[in-house]
Amino acid sequence: MVIGIIVGLILSVLFITGTLETLELKTLDHRFHTFSDRMAPSKDIVIITIDQNSLDYLKYKMGIVWKWPRDIYAYVIDYLRAAGAKAILLDFIFSDPDIDRAEFESGETDIMLGEAIKKAGNVTNSIEFFKEIEKSNYVDLINYDSITKFAIEVKGIDHLELDDYGDADPPIPPILEHSGSLGSSNVIADPDGIIRKVRLFHKFKNRVYTHSSFALFHSLAGNPRTSVDRDYALELDDRVLGLNRMVRYISTGTAREGLKAIPLHTTLLPMYCYHI
Numbered sequence: 454m455v456i457g458i459i460v461g462l463i464l465s466v467l468f469i470t471g472t473l474e475t476l477e478l479k480t481l482d483h484r485f486h487t488f489s490d491r492m493a494p495s496k497d498i499v500i501i502t503i504d505q506n507s508l509d510y511l512k513y514k515m516g517i518v519w520k521w522p523r524d525i526y527a528y529v530i531d532y533l534r535a536a537g538a539k540a541i542l543l544d545f546i547f548s549d550p551d552i553d554r555a556e557f558e559s560g561e562t563d564i565m566l567g568e569a570i571k572k573a574g575n576v577t578n579s580i581e582f583f584k585e586i587e588k589s590n591y592v593d594l595i596n597y598d599s600i601t602k603f604a605i606e607v608k609g610i611d612h613l614e615l616d617d618y619g620d621a622d623p624p625i626p627p628i629l630e631h632s633g634s635l636g637s638s639n640v641i642a643d644p645d646g647i648i649r650k651v652r653l654f655h656k657f658k659n660r661v662y663t664h665s666s667f668a669l670f671h672s673l674a675g676n677p678r679t680s681v682d683r684d685y686a687l688e689l690d691d692r693v694l695g696l697n698r699m700v701r702y703i704s705t706g707t708a709r710e711g712l713k714a715i716p717l718h719t720t721l722l723p724m725y726c727y728h729i
Contacts, residue, residue, distance in 0.1 A: 475645055478645055482649075502715065503717055504717075506716055520551075523562035523565060524566070526543070530572075530576065531569050531572070540633075541573060542576075542577045542579075542666070542669045546622055547563075547578070548581075567628050576631075577632065577635065577665055577668050578624050578632040579636060580621055580636070580637055582618040582655050582657055582662075583619060599630065600621065600623050600629070600662075601658075603662065605663060605671065605679060608680035608681070609680050609682055610661055612685070615654060615655070616656065617657065618657045634671070637652075651664050653667055653687075678690055
């Protein structure tokens with residue numbers, strides 16, 4: 454009896470302090486690394502990174518500091534298009550105009566980026582959703598109706614009991630209007646600060662939007678019919694993916710270990726500097 458009470462008190466303390474959840478998450482990491490199917494990642498997927506060396510390269514070579522002018526991103530997209538990229542995902546939210554620069558007219562770099570996106574025709578841009586209404590310095594630029602064309606129809610979406618977000622931060626019009634698709638950049642970190650899951654669907658103003666990674670996949674797959682059944686199975690035409698009630702993918706970390714990552718300073722930045 455006494456032992457039971459002591460054990461119960463210990464478990465209660467561990468539960469209240471979040472220790473049990475942290476231990477569960479660590480064991481989850483171990484289980485996925487130990488028992489998951491370590492499939493080799495596709496060599497067709499390339500992550501182009503902006504690392505500290507890339508920031509330093511432009512700073513000391515060209516005197517360009519962060520934030521970079523958006524003609525740089527336009528140049529990168531033009532390069533990827535010429536290289537035959539089937540799809541491009543920009544993990545940035547260009548929700549405010551580029552800052553005024555002496556060498557460009559006001560808004561010129563935003564137009565340059567928009568034109569590059571238009572030429573590519575396969576660029577997925579990112580948007581962020583908020584639970585509460587946010588005050589934006591550029592609220593007059595936001596036309597929420599302009600993002601509705603990027604919503605997708607998901608049969609059975611009510612099974613997921615999604616919350617309706619109250620506000621959104623989309624790209625500015627010169628960039629948004631030429632996007633091939635649009636997806637959420639929202640992520641959820643676990644209590645230990647590690648991101649293990651992604652919410653696949655978001656509801657905003659009674660329309661459904663997907664995470665940017667899924668928006669890219671959905672576009673590449675030809676925008677298949679999408680539905681969710683009562684057992685939380687996601688059906689994309691003839692493809693079936695099992696989900697949990699919160700509609701999250703768990704990232705095991707195993708696939709990312711072999712993904713090809715290319716820092717910009719080792720490839721495109723030298724060519725950009727030569728180009729200008």
